Amino acid sequence: MTDKTPALRLEGIVKTFPGVRALDGVSFSVMPGEVHALMGENGAGKSTLMKVLGGIYQPEEGQIIVEEMPTVMTSPLQAKSKGIVFIHQELSLAEELTVAENIYLGELPRRSFGRVDWAKLYAQTDAILEKLKVGFNAKTIVGDLSIANQQMVEIARALTVDAKAVIFDEPTASLTDAEKVVLFDVISDLQSQGVGIIYISHRMEEIFKITDRISVLRDGSYRGTLETRATNEEEVTQLMIGRALDLSRNVSHHEMGDIALEVRGLSCGDLFKDVSFEVRRGEVLGFYGLVGAGRTEIAETLFGLRDPSAGTILLDGEEVRISSPADAIGKGISLVPEDRKGQGLVLGMNCRDNMTLPQVGNLSSGPFVATGAETDIFEKYKEKLDIRTPGWKQTVGNLSGGNQQKIVIGKWLSMHPKVLIVDEPTRGIDVGSKSEIHNLIRELAAQGYAVIVVSSEMPEVLHVSDRIVAMFSGKVMRTFTSEEVTEENLIQAISGIAATDKVA
Incomplete structure (x- = not known):
C-alpha cells in the first residue's frame, strides 16, 4: 500500500x-x-x-x-x-x-x-x-x-x-x-x-x-x-x-437586581476551603478552573449533595441550611448536573415525564398523576426553550444532545428557582446547539434569574458570564468582571500564579 x-x-x-x-x-x-x-x-x-x-x-x-x-x-x-x-x-x-x-x-x-x-x-x-x-x-x-x-x-x-x-x-x-x-x-x-x-x-x-x-x-x-x-x-x-456564530464576549444590556445568593467562608473538607461569593438576580456568575479546582463540588454542596464543613449560605439575605436536594429545591436552588444522561435524565422515558419528574408529587391526586397538567408544563417550556421534538411522547434518549440539555433546563425552570446552577452546560454538544444554550443562559439572566455557570471551557465562561470566579486547588483566587478579565489573567489565576492578589 x-x-x-x-x-x-x-x-x-x-x-x-x-x-x-x-x-x-x-x-x-x-x-x-x-x-x-x-x-x-x-x-x-x-x-x-x-x-x-x-x-x-x-x-x-x-x-x-x-x-x-x-x-x-x-x-x-x-x-x-x-x-x-x-x-x-x-x-x-x-x-x-x-x-x-x-x-x-x-x-x-x-x-x-x-x-x-x-x-x-x-x-x-x-x-x-x-x-x-x-x-x-x-x-x-x-x-x-x-x-x-x-x-x-x-x-x-x-x-x-x-x-x-x-x-x-x-x-x-x-x-x-x-x-x-x-x-x-x-x-x-x-x-x-x-x-x-x-x-x-x-x-x-x-x-x-x-x-x-x-x-x-x-x-x-x-x-x-x-x-x-x-x-x-x-x-x-x-x-x-450554514451560518456564522456570535463568538464575542458577554456584554450585559439589562439591570441586575438584588443579591439572590450569598456564600460566606464555605468549606467542604479538603475539596474546597473558605469560598465566598455572591450572585444577583439578572446575573450570570461563571466558575472557571482546572479539574480538581472544586467548582463542581461547590455546586453539589449548594444543592445539598455534599455537607459543608464550615461557612454560611444566605438566600435573599436570610441564612439557610441545605442538607439534601429536596431542601435545595424547596428553598429555590436548582442544579443542572454535569452528566445530563447519567444524572439529569431517564433516557428511556418520554420528554414530558422527564421534564415534570420533580413535580410528580405536586401534580398527583391520590394514586393518579394529572397528565393534563404535565402536558401543559411540557408545552410551555418546549416553546420557551425552543425544544425540537415531534411531541411529548418522544423518548428523550432519541433527542440530540442540545435538546436533551434543554429538557433538563426546562425541568428545573418549571420549579421556578431563585438560583439556577448549570454545570458544564454544553459538554458533548455540537457548536450550533452550544450557541443556542449560551443564548438561553443569557436570556434567563435577562428575565431575572440568578444563574451560576460552571465550565471547563474558557470561551464559554468569557461568552456568557457577567463575572468570573477563578479557582485553584479548592480556593477562590480572584473574581473578574467581564470588562477586566483577559485570557492571560484568567489563566494565571486558575494556575495559582495570582495567589497573592486580592481575592473575592
Whole structure:
C-alpha cells in the first residue's frame, strides 16, 4: 500500500429510516498515519455513518473499502477483524470484570483444553496500561474505577489489535487535562505506526491541535473537507451549521437586581476551603478552573449533595441550611448536573415525564398523576426553550444532545428557582446547539434569574458570564468582571500564579 492509498474509504453511503434519510450519498476517507476529524451538529449523521462502518447498520447504497478491498461489514466483531477499532463515547464495559477481561473480551488468550492463560492475559494488559501511564493494573475491577479511568480502558482496547483505522468518538469528554496529554501521545504513536485516526469531537481546540483534515456533515450530507492548517473555527462552523456564530464576549444590556445568593467562608473538607461569593438576580456568575479546582463540588454542596464543613449560605439575605436536594429545591436552588444522561435524565422515558419528574408529587391526586397538567408544563417550556421534538411522547434518549440539555433546563425552570446552577452546560454538544444554550443562559439572566455557570471551557465562561470566579486547588483566587478579565489573567489565576492578589 502506498502513502496515497487510503487506509479506509466509504463511498456513496445511503442509509434511511422510516421518514428520514439519515445519510445521503456520503463519502469519506482516512489516510494511513492521518488524524481526520469528522464534524457536524448532533443529528448530522456522524453516528449513523460510524454505525454503518461498524456493521451495526447496513446501508441501502454505497460501499466500504479497507485498503482498496471492498468489504461488507455485518457486525462490530467483523469490523474489528478487518482492523477497524471503535473507542465509543458511551462506555461499553462490563463493570464486574477485571480490566484485563474487558480489554480482551471475546479474545482471551487460551492454553490447552480451552483454559484461559491468565498469566499471559495479565502480562499483555499491564504492558498496554504502562503505555497509557494509568494508575491501575490488569486485575483491577472496572466498576471500582472512575469514569475517566474507565474511558482509558476503552482506549486500551485500540492497542490490542493490528488496527488499520481507529475511531475516537468524543474521547476526552470524561478525561482530565493530564489524561488528555496521554491520549494525544497514544494517538501520535498510532499515527507513527501508519494507523488512520478518525476523530469525532465538538471541541474545536482539540480539532485544531491534533488533526490533519476536517470533514463536515450537515443534515446527512457531506459538505466538504478542509485542511486543518489552512482553515479556522469560523469557516468550519459555517460549514457545519450554514451560518456564522456570535463568538464575542458577554456584554450585559439589562439591570441586575438584588443579591439572590450569598456564600460566606464555605468549606467542604479538603475539596474546597473558605469560598465566598455572591450572585444577583439578572446575573450570570461563571466558575472557571482546572479539574480538581472544586467548582463542581461547590455546586453539589449548594444543592445539598455534599455537607459543608464550615461557612454560611444566605438566600435573599436570610441564612439557610441545605442538607439534601429536596431542601435545595424547596428553598429555590436548582442544579443542572454535569452528566445530563447519567444524572439529569431517564433516557428511556418520554420528554414530558422527564421534564415534570420533580413535580410528580405536586401534580398527583391520590394514586393518579394529572397528565393534563404535565402536558401543559411540557408545552410551555418546549416553546420557551425552543425544544425540537415531534411531541411529548418522544423518548428523550432519541433527542440530540442540545435538546436533551434543554429538557433538563426546562425541568428545573418549571420549579421556578431563585438560583439556577448549570454545570458544564454544553459538554458533548455540537457548536450550533452550544450557541443556542449560551443564548438561553443569557436570556434567563435577562428575565431575572440568578444563574451560576460552571465550565471547563474558557470561551464559554468569557461568552456568557457577567463575572468570573477563578479557582485553584479548592480556593477562590480572584473574581473578574467581564470588562477586566483577559485570557492571560484568567489563566494565571486558575494556575495559582495570582495567589497573592486580592481575592473575592
